[in-house]
Amino acid sequence: SQTIHQWPATLVQPVGSPLSLECTVEGTSNPNLYWYRQAAGRGLQLLFYSVGIGQISSEVPQNLSASRPQDRQFILSSKKLLLSDSGFYLCAWSGQLYEQYFGPGTRLTVT
């Protein structure tokens, strides 16, 4: 069966510090992968998606970037965090019906 991992679960970072969040998927090959952010009390905002290794599409302009160095690994990064980057970051992969399955998420607080 397929599983998706994200770490860390929680993170507190100062403004201006770098960020690296990692997501890995097991039990499937060449999945579509997605990064979302959910601000407190808000909906899910799609940040990036990837249909294959090295292929990244950005949905919104921001100071974040994403990379897919391996088939089942998706990384979200920032060189300098802003207060507005705080939120719940979720990674997801896409199944056969295009339904998406989410990882447990990383709760990021920028102070």
Next chain:
Amino acid sequence: GQNIDQPTEMTATEGAIVQINCTYQTSGFNGLFWYQQHAGEAPTFLSYNVLDGLEEKGRFSSFLSRSKGYSYLLLKELQMKDSASYLCAPRGGGGGNKLTFGTGTQLKVEL
């Protein structure tokens, strides 16, 4: 672009039936998904409709009318654990098999 409309909040009684409505406008339509999200957790996939009609899955059913841009999620025999946010997510056209999530309906189940 995509526009999704759901009620913000609903309250229902344990054991009752509740219907959560969703209207959407999409550029291209390739199915509609419903998700459940408990507070502080990642969303979990509930149901999928691509053709008009009702899909039943245990206590949960989902209905779709493509011509009206309308869907609903029906929850029967409500339990306290059903208190959560319910997200409607149509899949539009374009690359990446992306879903666009509504802001969700916060359902509160009371005794």
